[in-house]
Structure formats: C-alpha cells, structure tokens
Amino acid sequence: MTGSEEFELESADLVRAYVITKGRGLPDDQQLSLITLLTAAPEQGQRTLHLSPEEQRLLDICSAGYLSVAEIAGHTKLPLGVVRIVLAGLTEGGHLVTRPPVPRARQADKEILLEVLHGLQAKFG
Amino acid sequence: MTKYTANPVVWALVLVLVVAVALVVRQRKAALASRQEIDGLREHYSDLEHRYTQSVEAAQEEADEATKTVLKSAMRTLQGLAAEQQLILSRLQSKYGESAILQDLLEVDHTNSQFGRRAQSIAVLCGGWLGRHRDTASVYDVVRSAQGRVRHFRRVEILSQVDFGVSSRAVEPVALALAELLDNATSYSSPDTVVEINIRTVPKGVVIVVDDAGVGMNDEERARAEKLLSSERVSGVAGLGNPPQFGMAVIGVLCERFGFEVSVDSSSPYGGVRAVVLLPHDLLTGMPEKRVPASSMPAAPLSAPMSAQMQAPMQAPMQPAMAAPVPAPAVAPAATPVESEPERALSSTADGLPLRRRKRPMAIVPPTTPVPVGSTRSGAEAAAIMGAFQRGTRSGRATQPDDADQATSTRASSSEGHEFS
Numbered sequence: 402m403t404g405s406e407e408f409e410l411e412s413a414d415l416v417r418a419y420v421i422t423k424g425r426g427l428p429d430d431q432q433l434s435l436i437t438l439l440t441a442a443p444e445q446g447q448r449t450l451h452l453s454p455e456e457q458r459l460l461d462i463c464s465a466g467y468l469s470v471a472e473i474a475g476h477t478k479l480p481l482g483v484v485r486i487v488l489a490g491l492t493e494g495g496h497l498v499t500r501p502p503v504p505r506a507r508q509a510d511k512e513i514l515l516e517v518l519h520g521l522q523a524k525f526g
Numbered sequence: 527m528t529k530y531t532a533n534p535v536v537w538a539l540v541l542v543l544v545v546a547v548a549l550v551v552r553q554r555k556a557a558l559a560s561r562q563e564i565d566g567l568r569e570h571y572s573d574l575e576h577r578y579t580q581s582v583e584a585a586q587e588e589a590d591e592a593t594k595t596v597l598k599s600a601m602r603t604l605q606g607l608a609a610e611q612q613l614i615l616s617r618l619q620s621k622y623g624e625s626a627i628l629q630d631l632l633e634v635d636h637t638n639s640q641f642g643r644r645a646q647s648i649a650v651l652c653g654g655w656l657g658r659h660r661d662t663a664s665v666y667d668v669v670r671s672a673q674g675r676v677r678h679f680r681r682v683e684i685l686s687q688v689d690f691g692v693s694s695r696a697v698e699p700v701a702l703a704l705a706e707l708l709d710n711a712t713s714y715s716s717p718d719t720v721v722e723i724n725i726r727t728v729p730k731g732v733v734i735v736v737d738d739a740g741v742g743m744n745d746e747e748r749a750r751a752e753k754l755l756s757s758e759r760v761s762g763v764a765g766l767g768n769p770p771q772f773g774m775a776v777i778g779v780l781c782e783r784f785g786f787e788v789s790v791d792s793s794s795p796y797g798g799v800r801a802v803v804l805l806p807h808d809l810l811t812g813m814p815e816k817r818v819p820a821s822s823m824p825a826a827p828l829s830a831p832m833s834a835q836m837q838a839p840m841q842a843p844m845q846p847a848m849a850a851p852v853p854a855p856a857v858a859p860a861a862t863p864v865e866s867e868p869e870r871a872l873s874s875t876a877d878g879l880p881l882r883r884r885k886r887p888m889a890i891v892p893p894t895t896p897v898p899v900g901s902t903r904s905g906a907e908a909a910a911i912m913g914a915f916q917r918g919t920r921s922g923r924a925t926q927p928d929d930a931d932q933a934t935s936t937r938a939s940s941s942e943g944h945e946f947s
Contacts, residue, residue, distance in 0.1 A: 413612040415660060415697065416667050417639060418619055419632040420674040427629055435624075451685075454666070480623030483632075 418483045421455050427482055428489035435481075436502040438467040439488060442495055455479065456491055463497060598654035601645045608642030609658055636674065643675040643705055647776045650702065651766075660697040662814040665690050665725055665732055665805070668697055672704035673723075678712040684723045689813050690732050696809040699780045703788060706773040707736050707801045715740030715798055722796075731810055734803040739796035751790050754778050785809065 441464040452460070455477075462468065462476050474484040491497045615635045622628055649655050663671070666687045673682045692700055711721045719739040726733050743751065754774035766775060777788050787804040794800040 413609065413616050413658075415663050415671045415701075417612075417635055417671075417674045418616075419636050420670050420679060422632065424632075424636075424680040427626060453670075454664075474623075480619045480628060482623045482625075482628035483619070484623075 418480060421453065421479065422483055422486040423490070425486050425490060428485055433470060433485050433489050433492070433499065434502065435471040436469045438469055438500040438502060439463050439473065439492070439497050440467045440500075442498050452496075455487055456496075459484070459487060459491065460496055467500060469502070594652040597648055598652040601649035601652070602655050604645040605642060605649060605655060605657065608638055608645060611638050612642065636679070639675050640677060643702065646702055647706065647772045650776050650779055651772065656702070657698045660694055662691050662694045662811050663697050664813055665692055665734070665810075668692050668701050669704060669723055669725065669734060671697075671701045672708055675701070675705040676709045676712055678717070679708075681712055681717070681719070682708055682721045682723060684725070686724050686726065688725050688727050688732055690727070691811040691814045692805065693809055693811050696784055696786070696805070699784045700786060700803070700805065700809070703777045703780045703786075704734060704736070704803060706776050707788070707790075707803070710773050711736055711738035711740065711799065711801065714738065719796070728804075731804060731806045734805070736801040736803075737794040737796055738798035739794070740798035742793055742798050743790070748791065750774075755781065755788055755790070 441460050458477065459473060462473055470485060470488060471481070473488065474481045477484055479487075488497065492499055612635070615631060615638060619628060619631050619635070622631065646657060664687075666684065669684055673679045673684070676682070708721060708723075715721065715738040721739075722735075722737045724735040724737075726735070751774045755778045766772060774790075780786075781788055786806060786809055788801065789804075790799055790801045792800045792802070
C-alpha cells in the first residue's frame with residue numbers, strides 16, 4: 402500500500418474548510434458584508450500564539466490598511482464565505498476593526514427634487 | 527529314567543509344556559505386534575490431528591484472506607467515491623462561496639470526511655489502500671486534518687504549534703491514527719468537555735499529546751488497548767469484537783508500518799486518557815512552503831499607497847478607491863514567480879513519474895489591471911460615450927419594426943448574441 406502505484410494524482414485539500422472556520426456559522430450580512438472595510442487592530446503583541454495560519458495570514462493582509470472583505474478574500478484561495486467566517490471570528494476576538502461601508506450616495510433632498518419638478522412643470526408642462 | 531520316557535503322561539506333560547511355551551511366545555509376539563500397532567496408530571492419529579489443525583488453520587487463514595480481499599476492494603471503491611465527493615465539495619465550496627449554501631456544503635463535507643475515514647480504517651486493517659498522495663504538510667495541518675475527520679471536531683482544541691513538517695508519505699497515516707485517537711477521546715468524554723492537543727518538540731522528534739476529560743480506561747481496557755497497539759495483536763478484522771472496535775487496531779497497524787509510536791498508558795491530568803503520538807525525526811521535515819506564497823509579499827508594497835489613500839478621508843467614491851490598481855500589481859508579481867517554483871520542484875515523483883498538480887483556484891480579484899481604462903477617461907468623455915451608446919440602441923429599436931428585412935440581415939450578420947425584446 403505504500404507503493405507509488407497506489408497513489409493517485411489529485412487529492413483534495415488536507416485541511417478542510419469547516420476546520421478552518423472551526424465549525425462556526427456564516428456571519429450576518431449586516432455585520433460583515435462584502436464591502437465592509439477591515440483593518441488590523443493596533444495591538445498585535447501576542448496575536449500569533451493561538452491563531453491558525455489562515456487567521457495570521459488574513460491579519461497580515463489586513464495590517465496594511467483598510468481593505469474590503471471581497472478584496473481580502475481575493476488574496477486568499479479560500480471560498481468567500483469561509484473568509485467571512487474567519488474574519489468575523491477575528492473581529493470578535495478583537496484582532497480586527499471593522500468599519501461600515503461608505504453609503505453609495507447621500508439621500509437626495511426630497512424638497513429640492515420637488516422644487517425642481519415643479520419648476521420643470523411650470524416651464525414645460 | 528526310561529520308565530518315565532515310556533510314560534505317556536510325561537509325554538503329554540511335555541507336549542503341554544511345549545504347547546504352553548509356544549503359546550506364551552506367540553502371545554508375547556502378538557502383544558508386541560499389537561503394541562507396535564498401537565504405537566503406529568497413535569503416531570498416525572497424532573499425525574492426523576496435526577494435519578487437521580494445520581488444515582483448519584489454513585482454511586481459517588484462507589477465509590481471513592478472502593474476507594480481507596473482499597473488504598479491501600469494497601473499501602477501495604468507497605474510499606475512491608469519498609475522495610471524489612470531497613473534490614466535488616471543494617469545487618462547490620469555491621463556486622458557491624458567497625451564498626448561504628456554503629454552510630450546508632461545509633456540513634456535508636464534514637460528514638463525507640468521517641465516512642472516508644471509516645472506509646480508510648477498515649482498508650488499513652485489511653492491508654489496503656491508504657489514500658491519495660499528499661504533499662508535505664506542517665504538523666499543525668496534519669493535526670487539523672485529523673481533527674476534521676471526527677464527529678465532534680468542535681470540541682478539539684489545538685493549543686500549541688511547532689515549526690516542523692511531516693514528510694509526504696507519513697501525512698495520511700499520522701492523520702488517520704490521530705483521528706482514531708481523537709474519535710476515542712471525543713466519544714468517551716462528556717459532550718461539554720474539551721479535548722486538548724499539545725504539540726511539542728522532544729529530543730526524539732515531535733510529540734502530539736491528546737488529553738481528554740473523560741472517564742479514562744480501566745486496567746482491562748488498557749491492557750487490551752496496549753495489546754492492540756503492540757505487535758501481538760490479531761491481524762485482519764477478526765477478533766475486533768462486536769460491535770467492532772477499530773481504533774486501536776488501526777493505530778497499531780499504522781505505527782508498525784510507518785514507524786511512529788503511540789502510547790495510551792498514562793492518564794490525563796483531567797482524569798481521562800492521555801494519548802501520546804511520537805513522530806521520529808525520519809518522518810519529519812522542515813516547514814513546508816506555503817501553497818499561496820503571496821501572504822507576506824503584498825503587505826509591504828500595499829502598505830505605502832494604501833495607508834496614504836486611507837489618510838484622505840473616504841469622501842471620494844468608494845469603488846475606484848478600492849479597486850484602484852494598487853493591490854493588483856502587488857499580487858501579480860508575488861503570485862506568479864514564487865508559485866511556479868514549487869511546481870517545478872514537485873513535478874515528478876520519487877520514481878520519476880510525472881505528477882499532475884492541482885490547478886490553483888481562481889482568485890476572486892483577478893491580477894490583471896482593467897481599471898485604469900475607466901480612470902483615464904474624463905467624466906465628459908464617459909458621458910459622451912454612454913450617450914452615443916444609448917442613442918444607438920434607441921435608434922436600433924426604433925427602426926427594427928419598420929424595415930424588417932434590413933433588421934434581419936443585420937441581425938444575421940452582426941448581432942448574433944443580442945436580444946431583441
């Protein structure tokens with residue numbers, strides 16, 4: 402059984418994704434969406450002690466500045482959801498700081514819109 | 527004297543005497559012969575008995591071998607299927623990584639791993655296939671792999687790490703043996719306790735210590751476990767009891783075949799069993815290279831431009847800032863050259879056979895830089911382009927019903943993929 406002919410060529414990952422996530426569930430979309438921004442928390446003294454290699458790697462990626470969740474996932478080979486779970490765990494552990502995504506556009510002032518509408522109606526309609 | 531010779535009585539007596547002597551002699555001869563015969567028979571009997579036991583043993587061995595062969599090939603099929611399913615699950619996990627299905631996929635993956643381990647254990651007992659080839663992996667990853675193969679993996683905690691790797695031929699056996707230990711540890715302890723794993727370096731190599739807070743083993747169980755771990759155990763699947771207890775027997779086989787040691791003779795400070803796996807130096811290597819070596823690389827080039835951008839508050843639109851070419855060139859040079867190196871090195875097996883490498887999963891952020899196109903255009907230009915595009919589509923829709931023949935001709939020639947709605 403140790404003969405090389407017994408070995409096939411392709412094998413799955415040694416460490417499965419559910420072990421990397423430690424069996425935790427997906428975080429809330431509000432808590433950690435694709436465009437939530439993350440950066441490493443300032444204190445990083447003894448962080449390497451109890452962290453898995455994946456967690457350390459994610460912290461390394463985040464240590465440079467604010468990155469979005471989607472972008473962090475792009476730097477790893479892990480599925481996006483797995484990255485989100487690990488990031489949520491790191492955030493809970495105080496290793497990461499999140500920052501809600503910048504809203505796309507400010508809510509338009511309804512009164513101004515109405516005024517414009519009235520103006521247009523007065524001029525053309 | 528002569529008067530006696532004439533006496534017929536004397537003659538009769540002599541005759542009787544002679545006859546008696548002859549009889550006695552004959553009897554003796556007969557007795558001797560029968561004794562010899564008895565000896566012969568006895569010899570024959572023991573010979574027969576010996577042959578009988580021999581043939582019974584042979585028949586038993588043959589039956590054992592037959593059972594083993596059947597089980598081996600049956601398990602081989604199951605193992606193959608489990609491995610195939612694992613690959614499919616890996617693919618699905620990266621494909622549906624963004625959706626909520628991922629959670630379920632991870633659970634299916636977990637069940638599949640346990641299923642694969644069961645098949646693997648039985649195969650090992652029957653001298654069968656151990657699994658697919660593994661690359662060298664760190665001791666920590668091997669332990670985590672073992673952790674993933676037991677039902678209650680959430681209760682397993684790895685408390686320490688060492689900077690050692692396990693050589694590729696030992697990865698699977700060590701992971702399997704450790705998984706059996708963890709299975710015992712988690713099954714024989716209460717569900718709210720934690721099974722601790724400590725990895726330490728010792729002069730002889732690396733030890734992996736598994737402590738559970740269960741009820742421990744009594745002397746009889748301990749003796750049985752030690753017998754299964756030693757070389758005196760019964761081979762094959764016979765004698766595993768009903769219900770069969772595979773764990774220790776599997777570990778015993780793996781230890782003997784791959785040269786690591788497992789002992790369960792000490793008790794844990796938490797009251798349960800302490801199992802110690804000793805990996806000797808010839809099964810160990812240095813830390814394997816990271817599969818994705820971009821880990822440390824992007825941190826340095828990223829830091830300067832990103833932090834500069836971050837200092838300016840984020841009033842600028844988010845998308846261009848985040849998708850700007852800053853991270854992309856950082857990944858591209860890091861990923862390509864370092865990645866190709868281990869691929870070259872591992873492109874053939876020890877026997878010189880070519881080794882197909884798994885393709886690296888596609889990154890979600892592609893390392894190309896398509897973004898600058900957008901950033902070089904001014905707002906007015908972009909508006910003009912969009913306006914032209916919109917005018918074009920509108921005029922196309924407007925003319926379509928009027929001159930249908932012209933539209934069909936253009937449709938056939940140029941707009942194969944467009945939808946006319």
